[in-house]
Amino acid sequence: MQPNPPRPGPAQHDQPPMAGGPARRGGPSRSQAPRRPRAHAAAAVAASILALLTVAMYALFALWNVVYATTGSVSLLLENVLGGAVGAGALLVAAGFTFARRIAGAWTLCGLCVLYVVTGVFLAPVLRGTPLTDQFGWIFGFHKVNGVAIGLAVIFGVLTAVTAAIAGIVRSYGPTAATPRRP
Numbered sequence: 001m002q003p004n005p006p007r008p009g010p011a012q013h014d015q016p017p018m019a020g021g022p023a024r025r026g027g028p029s030r031s032q033a034p035r036r037p038r039a040h041a042a043a044a045v046a047a048s049i050l051a052l053l054t055v056a057m058y059a060l061f062a063l064w065n066v067v068y069a070t071t072g073s074v075s076l077l078l079e080n081v082l083g084g085a086v087g088a089g090a091l092l093v094a095a096g097f098t099f100a101r102r103i104a105g106a107w108t109l110c111g112l113c114v115l116y117v118v119t120g121v122f123l124a125p126v127l128r129g130t131p132l133t134d135q136f137g138w139i140f141g142f143h144k145v146n147g148v149a150i151g152l153a154v155i156f157g158v159l160t161a162v163t164a165a166i167a168g169i170v171r172s173y174g175p176t177a178a179t180p181r182r183p
Contacts, residue, residue, distance in 0.1 A: 035173045038101040043167035050160040051095035051109055057153035058088040058116075064146045080146075087116055091160075098164060106168035113161035117154055 062084025069077050094112055097105025125135035142148045 037103065037171040037173055039098065039103050039106045039167040040170040040172055041101060043163055043170060044098050044101045044106060047106060047109060047160055047163040047167050048095045048099035050156055050163055051091050051098065051113075054113065054153055054156040054160050055088045055091045055095065057149045057156060058084045058091070061146055061149040061153065062088065064149060068145070087112075091116075098167060101167075101172075103168050103171065106164045110161045110164035110168060113157040113164065117157045117161070120150065121154060 062081050065077055065080040065084065069080070090112055091109070094105055094109035098109045099105075121135065121139060122132070124130075125132055138147055139151050139154055142151050
């Protein structure tokens with residue numbers, strides 16, 4: 001196989017111009033790049049802040065169970081510590097993606113918050129055989145540090161889920177930062 005013969009005329013050292021005309025310095029401009037939808041900026045930031053508050057409450061709940069919980073079964077203590085730590089870690093990761101305005105991160109944050117609220121308020125007492133009135137009394141009674149932590153985690157979880165859903169539904173197609181106008 002033979003190489004292509006050289007073309008007559010001056011040697012061309014750069015790339016041929018693009019179909020839309022010559023490219024500006026640094027390649028195609030931002031206006032030519034396709035824009036992906038992103039989560040709503042204000043709702044994503046608000047959901048991330050609420051998620052951080054929820055993470056702090058789950059971490060406080062887990063820490064209190066590690067340090068001060070002396071009554072109750074070891075399996076319940078282990079469930080509270082692991083549930084609080086794993087829940088806080090998962091929410092922290094989802095909050096980071098939501099803060100980065102990823103739509104999938106906002107919906108993941110919403111789903112995790114709904115899961116944790118439903119699990120903590122309704123599913124856990126049903127599986128343990130605790131009456132729902134006793135569970136509501138413990139969660140919203142704010143009696144001890146762990147009661148305050150889990151009560152605020154439920155309240156912040158509901159608020160975070162609603163705000164994250166708003167961030168996922170309302171989409172933005174604009175740039176993430178103000179870019180200077182080019183001549």
